[in-house]
Amino acid sequence: MTASHTIELTGASLIGADEIPGTRSPFQATDPATGAALEPIYHEADEAAVATAAELAWEAFGSYRHTSFEQRAAFLDTIAAELDDLGSVLIDRVHAETGIPAARVQGELARTTGQLRLFAAVVREGSWTGARLDTPNPDRTPLPRPDLRQRKVPLGPVAVFAASNFPLAFSVAGGDTASALAAGAPVIVKAHSAHPGTSELVGRAIRNAVRAHNLPEGTFSLVFGSGQTVGIALVTDPRIRAVGFTGSQQAGIALTAAAAARPVPIPVYAEMSSINPVFVLPGALADRAEELGSGFIASMTTGVGQLCTSPGLVFLVDAPGADRFVRAAAEAVRAATPAPMLYPGIAASFADGARRLATNENIDTVAVADTAPAQAGCSGVPQLFVTTGEQFLDDHQLQDEVFGPASVIVRVADVAQLTAIIDRLEGQLTATIQAAPTDHAHARVLVDRLELIAGRVLFNGWPTGVEVGHAIVHGGPFPATTAPSTTSVGSRAIERFLRPVAYQNVPEELLADELRTGNPLGIWRRIDGAVTQS
């Protein structure tokens, strides 16, 4: 544990510039590889701490939202630099708290800082503000045409709920935080209790950046605690104006209901559950059945199956090669090494879910990873099941996400049955098609239906691995998310925390730079509907 030696962790919530020790239940992180408790002891914050953070955030909002694009971008860049500076201290702590191998943590750190820098670039580029100017016409009859200008403004302070499975990229300085700060919104993060030390390290890094840029202290706070108390207190605080969440369907729906029941409801952008169906067409099976079978298991076991985009269902059209696909997948499962899951609770849930599949009479077990009994305790043991298209259509429970390294192969009679199945699928983050050129006529039918139920449609790859960029969508219809018209990854994520405002006949000197006639920021805008940079 180099981390606690190098940077002292206090176990306190970071409320603006203060450190406020929690007054409620104590908890500690656990090293999932050893079961050892990790120092220090954290305590859950109480409602008073949340209210203080919200008050500071509201105060900060008044000035933070007026920072220039450049100031905000520089702030995001500094957060990224602070995280880079933490380097191995951070990586070691993440590894200790989550069991994620160091190389993977390194990759996730790069993704996280890359994301912060992407949003810095987005803020600087400026078109996120959606500036539009409609030219006035004082001579129009019967009424003059007014001078109308539109830009987007931030909704207000944002509450971010960190996920367990990406302790950096979907946590304290993850995509929700980066995009909200980019939008001009102060952020209060509710840390995930499975990696509190990581959360505190990252929270301190953000706080350093707040100080370095002389931003108001309430621009960022970090609170520790459970969803029931801290989470509900955050979502129902009148000063919180939007919520970003990544986690379970149950928690996401509970927060959404709490937000909808407020006197003034607010949006909850919850990314929840997805079983990420894969469709393997005959031509692909004929060409590369074995490669697909083992590739599927490599994707299923990535991150010990604890990725939102982990493939939980594979539909195999009955065709030559289908048996070879199943054999190759079974072999890969048996050869897979069980690895520790993120924390004991998630391992227990997975064991339950896998047991439900194993005992479902509509399903057969194909393979389970070879493992010594001692290993099985906290580990995610990869396992693979099989059923038929008919049975799948009869048993809606087969669509329930089992979070961890387990999947069900569904052997489907033909493409007609496949389309019937797609029409019964719930909303998904991803849908994957494995197809040879000879499959394209069928693939076209699939794309046409899958784009209605998924946020991302992929060909000849695997859904795990979410590229951070401009064209990515990490979202999808309910229950994948509560807000299908958004994405939680990629540059478009900033849109979640903004709303448009029109300014009618407002004097030039009272307008924001992005709306001034001369376009002093040189950004892309719409003049009378036409895209222009002039």
Next chain:
Amino acid sequence: MTASHTIELTGASLIGADEIPGTRSPFQATDPATGAALEPIYHEADEAAVATAAELAWEAFGSYRHTSFEQRAAFLDTIAAELDDLGSVLIDRVHAETGIPAARVQGELARTTGQLRLFAAVVREGSWTGARLDTPNPDRTPLPRPDLRQRKVPLGPVAVFAASNFPLAFSVAGGDTASALAAGAPVIVKAHSAHPGTSELVGRAIRNAVRAHNLPEGTFSLVFGSGQTVGIALVTDPRIRAVGFTGSQQAGIALTAAAAARPVPIPVYAEMSSINPVFVLPGALADRAEELGSGFIASMTTGVGQLCTSPGLVFLVDAPGADRFVRAAAEAVRAATPAPMLYPGIAASFADGARRLATNENIDTVAVADTAPAQAGCSGVPQLFVTTGEQFLDDHQLQDEVFGPASVIVRVADVAQLTAIIDRLEGQLTATIQAAPTDHAHARVLVDRLELIAGRVLFNGWPTGVEVGHAIVHGGPFPATTAPSTTSVGSRAIERFLRPVAYQNVPEELLADELRTGNPLGIWRRIDGAVTQS
């Protein structure tokens, strides 16, 4: 009643290509000027008719969403042309059913056809699809960068709830219908029962356009009936994927709750209530108190006060001119001619609301329009009240919308009290500042706060009159709407019915035209984040 002579009205719901007479309660339109019932008799549709319309809409969605941009634009242009062809038949029927003067109806028809043509232009221009292409990099390590492309797809069939107060522009072929059809979504309109003949005429015009363009019959349906039965049946039908609504807060909130309680929740874009505060600063009072006083009443009485943007609160900073403003306003109220309101129910609600104000002990009556008792029955009698800033801060009921020609002047001690008041105001469609150049320091503070609570901030004008264009926002924080990040008027309204989808490594031949490498549609896109038309 020239309409019923020229085009036979049947009183039936238009379900796809069929005319299905309702099986439930009969109702008729009333001429608000005479109280006479207008032929024909309509009957409310039942749930079976709604289900048929939804099934047809879902079937139509499969092909309608694949129409080319040009096909969809031409369809919208034809609807506009069909409405123009109806001409005086339509105008006379609107006037008869609503009491709106013919010249105003003429203007609203022009606005409605203009809106349809605006969305035709938006569809053709193509950037609504939000196309983004991120360049692949097969050589990137450790993993190649995939080919990612993003576009927006329609959510699915949309239910539109027509408003009473704009029988054309916010009704059967209004902005919600135009923007949904533009997005590629079939539409089912629930007609407002106050203008059924108008609704049928416009519904038939849309159906003519559907036929003329060989579109599937389910592209459009029109159902008659109450919100409780037809409305809830529509919002809870699994084939309906989004809702556009303009109407009362009570109805909007009920539909939103029904939509949230579905197994798969859907968005409800409800534009509800707004009291549209106006802030009059000292310099403006010094310059033009009388002009402002009478201008305020002209705005308040436009459309007999039945506009969503009608100014219901005017905050007068205590300064020379304030008394003159009040006197001029009072005089204008007394001289105003009471006019028939849209239908008996709305007149009764207004009378109740005005009585609540008149009997509120925190308020004094300034003036009531001079009127013969006979006139007062179905008429909206303009009236004006006054209170103080302190009393306003004490009495939250003063923020309740009274739909009709009544307003409250709030005499405020100073700009400091004004900002305290703004912090207590609910979400609004509009907020208006009357300011001279000498007021700009104060106006800056107001703009800064008002942009957080309103969809549109205006200077030195009146909030009634919503310009349809690209920069307009007709929206705002709750309770003005249920979806503050959208607008129900202007080109951006199309965004409500779309969601982004990413396509990863999808073969070129399976991609939509808007995502093809060569940009065959010549639309504005983002390549690696940069805006370009190449």
